[in-house]
Amino acid sequence: MRAALQRAAPQRTTTLAALRRRLQARRLLSTLPPPSVPQRLAALSLLEGKMDELEATEVLKLKRTIVERTQQLRERRAAILAGAALTEEEAAAPAVVSDETPVPTELEDDLKLYWQKAIMQGVLLHDVEALQSENVPNELDLRILAHLADIQLAVKTHTDDALDERDTVHLVLVFRPNEFLEPGFETLECAFDRVKGQLKSTSGLEIKWRDGKAPTIEGSLSFFDMFAKVGDFAQQAEEKAAVTKELLALIEEVLLHNSISQVRESPLPGARSPLPVASLTMRRGRTLIARHLITI
Numbered sequence: 001m002r003a004a005l006q007r008a009a010p011q012r013t014t015t016l017a018a019l020r021r022r023l024q025a026r027r028l029l030s031t032l033p034p035p036s037v038p039q040r041l042a043a044l045s046l047l048e049g050k051m052d053e054l055e056a057t058e059v060l061k062l063k064r065t066i067v068e069r070t071q072q073l074r075e076r077r078a079a080i081l082a083g084a085a086l087t088e089e090e091a092a093a094p095a096v097v098s099d100e101t102p103v104p105t106e107l108e109d110d111l112k113l114y115w116q117k118a119i120m121q122g123v124l125l126h127d128v129e130a131l132q133s134e135n136v137p138n139e140l141d142l143r144i145l146a147h148l149a150d151i152q153l154a155v156k157t158h159t160d161d162a163l164d165e166r167d168t169v170h171l172v173l174v175f176r177p178n179e180f181l182e183p184g185f186e187t188l189e190c191a192f193d194r195v196k197g198q199l200k201s202t203s204g205l206e207i208k209w210r211d212g213k214a215p216t217i218e219g220s221l222s223f224f225d226m227f228a229k230v231g232d233f234a235q236q237a238e239e240k241a242a243v244t245k246e247l248l249a250l251i252e253e254v255l256l257h258n259s260i261s262q263v264r265e266s267p268l269p270g271a272r273s274p275l276p277v278a279s280l281t282m283r284r285g286r287t288l289i290a291r292h293l294i295t296i
Contacts, residue, residue, distance in 0.1 A: 130242035140215035147178035204229025
């Protein structure tokens with residue numbers, strides 16, 4: 001019994017010392033004035049900042065799950081755009097066009113310009129500032145995007161990230177054979193690394209353009225600049241980095257699962273649109289080309 005008591009003595013001493021420290025801390029706090037309103041507001045801001053971080057992490061996880069589980073549906077969309085026969089369920093789907101919302105004139109004969117129109121309308125409807133101010137997509141981009149057949153996207157997490165905050169977005173653009181891209185190089189694929197949803201770096205891609213067919217316009221950025229090899233977005237020119245981030249966000253957040261709404265909708269009359277369709281605007285000291293869909 002005595003030996004057991006002797007073994008327990010150090011533990012009791014440690015516990016008593018911890019209690020004394022806690023009591024001393026409480027006495028010290030009791031002598032301090034109560035927290036001021038600014039201090040309490042700062043504390044509330046700290047707590048809500050932690051809430052935002054937790055929400056951002058959970059939203060990222062949910063987005064990854066959605067992208068994974070809708071893969072087969074997106075593959076079916078690509079088949080329909082390519083002209084596949086409709087299933088019985090698809091053929092009986094409620095109409096989405098009417099006298100008030102007719103089929104866009106660019107798509108009356110076929111759906112070859114579907115993705116070109118979806119991208120253009122997405123930029124206009126969602127008032128994507130960097131893309132509009134930099135006139136992206138530019139005129140040559142639109143001619144190339146007229147051949148875009150499919151957009152594919154996958155999100156993979158990093159297994160070495162215990163907090164699940166790092167992921168990589170794999171973007172694939174599939175083009176039909178055309179006069180711009182070299183034969184056999186019509187599929188453009190690139191990976192973008194993110195931390196908490198913010199782009200950090202990209203593997204880049206060297207696009208194989210036919211001679212004289214690269215979408216280069218002096219003083220203008222290109223839709224295809226997003227595929228440029230970049231080791232760190234923090235070291236890239238601000239305008240180019242902003243365009244890449246907004247393009248990827250537009251594809252992932254809007255076009256991937258909501259392309260049909262972009263194709264059917266038009267900017268509301270009177271809505272703020274820094275670059276309305278078929279306008280010619282001065283922006284950042286240079287003239288921007290008229291924005292319109294270009295057919296082939």
